[in-house]
């Protein structure tokens with residue numbers, strides 16, 4: 001199939017005559033140079049208008065409870081972006097502060113003719129974008145560089161479940177899943193230098209440094225491609241079976257790269273689809289990478305209360321309410337949960353893995369979040385604690401996948417009603433004995449204790 005243009009993945013946020021001295025690319029969610037349709041569109045617009053391209057990143061000094069673990073990973077990735085852009089005749093500028101204030105200032109300073117940015121369904125990002133567009137009245141385009149099918153084209157409404165979303169995606173995928181395009185060269189190179197010292201910005205950050213950076217994932221788009229290719233060659237064969245066993249290295253480990261936009265999902269899907277791995281493994285992986293991941297963006301875009309019980313389906317809200325005052329056999333304060341001091345060795349081990357490694361296994365994430373409902377005073381408290389811990393410790397935290405996964409676990413989002421039981425009502429339950437039937441829990445606990 002012929003490559004899909006960046007234009008096809010874009011929508012105009014504001015139209016009008018483009019008058020000025022450059023095209024400004026606001027890199028936010030998708031922090032890479034290659035396989036990045038939003039940068040590609042900025043360069044294409046620059047070529048059309050005969051203007052150079054400046055890409056900027058605005059470093060917000062606080063971001064939804066992120067710690068040095070997440071900031072460090074992101075800034076190291078941005079170092080690579082900066083030098084890669086420099087070699088391609090595209091400018092780079094690091095801004096520090098609130099995008100609502102910084103972007104309009106930059107747009108005016110560099111006399112930008114047009115703005116191109118990426119897409120993000122999270123509330124804070126939508127607020128930033130709205131404020132920037134209100135303050136700077138230039139034409140602007142948004143490109144969904146994070147979903148294979150642009151989120152607004154996949155579905156115009158909140159989808160009920162993967163079963164309702166999957167056929168819509170399947171219909172559109174043939175029009176969007178192509179080999180990623182090479183980045184064209186700008187017709188006029190950027191000559192005004194590169195501004196913003198990433199190392200200095202990193203040192204000046206006043207974020208929580210108590211949560212250490214991780215060593216198992218090297219940041220940056222080159223490392224992301226290496227991780228993808230290593231996964232495709234060595235672990236994609238067998239993924240369908242191995243991914244659910246926390247003792248096997250069965251998952252791809254790509255979520256931090258995908259979260260920070262250091263890896264293009266289109267690239268990942270393309271290389272997986274073109275590989276010689278068994279069909280069953282390819283399908284299982286693409287279901288997660290495309291259907292589940294893109295469903296999370298659909299959910300967060302259409303349910304702005306995605307991190308509170310207000311987003312639960314009505315059947316779950318009613319049923320959880322009925323069981324609100326059920327007796328809890330075990331109840332823990334937030335600090336006990338954070339310290340991994342519960343009666344449940346599997347839960348403590350999963351919590352320990354997340355705190356120390358910055359990545360809990362996917363199967364355990366469901367179990368972990370469901371237990372917060374079982375041991376907290378109600379869904380409100382469970383949701384708040386699960387979101388806070390997830391966002392604080394997971395390297396891939398603050399992602400639509402996280403908010404959706406937590407809402408699935410605690411509030412039945414995208415799931416169906418199950419036979420009613422205490423505390424959970426009709427929300428699906430998971431037990432320690434169920435986990436024991438799936439994998440060697442004791443071996444997992446021993447491994448976590450040795451971390």
Ligand SMILES: Cc1cc2nc3c(=O)[nH]c(=O)nc-3n(C[C@H](O)[C@H](O)[C@H](O)COP(=O)(O)OP(=O)(O)OC[C@H]3O[C@@H](n4cnc5c(N)ncnc54)[C@H](O)[C@@H]3O)c2cc1C
Pocket residue numbers: 243251252253254255256258259288289290292293294296360361362363365366369390394396397398399401402403405406408409
């Ligand atoms: C309570 C809970 C919290 C979660 N928190 C996060 C989070 O903070 N950040 C995050 O990226 N994911 C989160 N997930 C989703 C999923 O568990 C992780 O994406 C996955 O474990 C990441 O590891 P991997 O890249 O090795 O996954 P793989 O199994 O290799 O999957 C490949 C990719 O597919 C996507 N994917 C896989 N499973 C899911 C899923 N259930 N929903 C949506 N997309 C999926 C991810 O982008 C993932 O990187 C959460 C799930 C639950 C139930």
